[in-house]
Amino acid sequence: MIIDVHGHYTTAPKQLEEWRNRQIAGIKDPAAKPKTSELKISDDELRDSIESNQLRLMKERGSDLTIFSPRASFMAHHIGDFEVSSTWAGICNELCYRVSKLFPDHFIGVAMLPQSPGVDPKTCIPELEKCVKEYGFVGINLNPDPSGGHWTSPPLTDRHWYPIYEKMVELDIPAMIHVSTSCNACFHTTGAHYLNADTTAFMQCLTADLFKDFPTLRFLIPHGGGAVPYHWGRFRGLAQELKKPLLKDHLLKNIFFDTCVYHQPGINLLTDVIPVDNILFASEMIGAVRGIDPETGFNYDDTKRYIEAAPTLSAKDRYKIYEGNARRVFPRLDAALKARGK
Ligand SMILES: [Zn+2]
Numbered sequence: 001m002i003i004d005v006h007g008h009y010t011t012a013p014k015q016l017e018e019w020r021n022r023q024i025a026g027i028k029d030p031a032a033k034p035k036t037s038e039l040k041i042s043d044d045e046l047r048d049s050i051e052s053n054q055l056r057l058m059k060e061r062g063s064d065l066t067i068f069s070p071r072a073s074f075m076a077h078h079i080g081d082f083e084v085s086s087t088w089a090g091i092c093n094e095l096c097y098r099v100s101k102l103f104p105d106h107f108i109g110v111a112m113l114p115q116s117p118g119v120d121p122k123t124c125i126p127e128l129e130k131c132v133k134e135y136g137f138v139g140i141n142l143n144p145d146p147s148g149g150h151w152t153s154p155p156l157t158d159r160h161w162y163p164i165y166e167k168m169v170e171l172d173i174p175a176m177i178h179v180s181t182s183c184n185a186c187f188h189t190t191g192a193h194y195l196n197a198d199t200t201a202f203m204q205c206l207t208a209d210l211f212k213d214f215p216t217l218r219f220l221i222p223h224g225g226g227a228v229p230y231h232w233g234r235f236r237g238l239a240q241e242l243k244k245p246l247l248k249d250h251l252l253k254n255i256f257f258d259t260c261v262y263h264q265p266g267i268n269l270l271t272d273v274i275p276v277d278n279i280l281f282a283s284e285m286i287g288a289v290r291g292i293d294p295e296t297g298f299n300y301d302d303t304k305r306y307i308e309a310a311p312t313l314s315a316k317d318r319y320k321i322y323e324g325n326a327r328r329v330f331p332r333l334d335a336a337l338k339a340r341g342k
Contacts, residue, residue, distance in 0.1 A: 190288040
């Protein structure tokens with residue numbers, strides 16, 4: 001089967017955005033603040049929003065199951081306080097849970113966390129536990145910069161984040177390191193902030209020894225790892241100067257990359273440079289780049305085509321990228337599939 005490890009609910013019915021806009025208005029004007037119960041989205045509306053979008057494209061392009069989380073750019077952890085983030089995360093996670101119940105063969109959830117700048121990450125634990133234990137979610141998206149482009153939190157290797165890591169290890173779930181909207185005009189959200197964050201997360205891990213404290217902790221760095229594979233020699237050299245072990249021993253037991261790279265030469269480089277055991281198939285469809293590439297006639301985010309055409313991959317390699325690695329990095333996904341005889 002083909003598992004896409006990176007999909008967001010970017011096509012939620014418009015009531016969700018309308019509710020969020022009222023919530024944001026309510027930060028300044030408490031009288032405008034909506035109740036959670038005022039958001040009403042029926043199962044038919046959810047079904048329509050998926051069948052005509054993600055599920056249609058999955059069937060057309062030939063993927064089977066998407067690991068599905070709330071829309072990343074809408075997390076916007078910089079807006080409001082913890083209570084605002086907490087209510088918003090609860091709503092967005094519940095919608096992904098409902099989608100996973102409506103389409104159990106095609107979607108399984110990953111949680112957004114109710115992060116808020118300057119707030120102790122341990123406040124995220126109740127929502128995290130609910131999503132894993134009650135909703136059957138198989139991972140989390142962890143935002144290394146809840147300030148939205150100002151980087152006011154300590155690096156991911158700081159003890160600040162350890163309560164999240166302790167819970168991840170206990171529940172045996174990975175985190176995709178995923179920022180949200182940039183509110184810094186210098187950084188375009190999907191063209192700069194996302195890729196900067198991918199690169200930054202990797203470099204933070206390189207300079208520290210986080211995985212000595214958490215040998216089984218797993219991070220999935222999306223968008224093909226940002227600049228990491230392209231500059232692999234630089235990172236190897238920096239690790240050497242810092243007297244760190246070889247990257248395969250220092251980081252690659254714990255850090256994985258997805259395939260959300262939207263052209264063939266990028267995938268060729270990724271699959272040539274990064275060991276195949278560390279690459280997980282993903283498209284981030286329907287997401288950041290929605291157009292058709294005039295050079296190929298196919299959608300930029302139709303990433304399966306690039307994996308199929310990558311010259312160095314064997315059939316066994318493709319199995320790992322499409323399925324085997326996802327089952328290993330997301331053990332709860334593997335267990336859920338086995339429970340269904342898959
Ligand atoms: Zn994403």
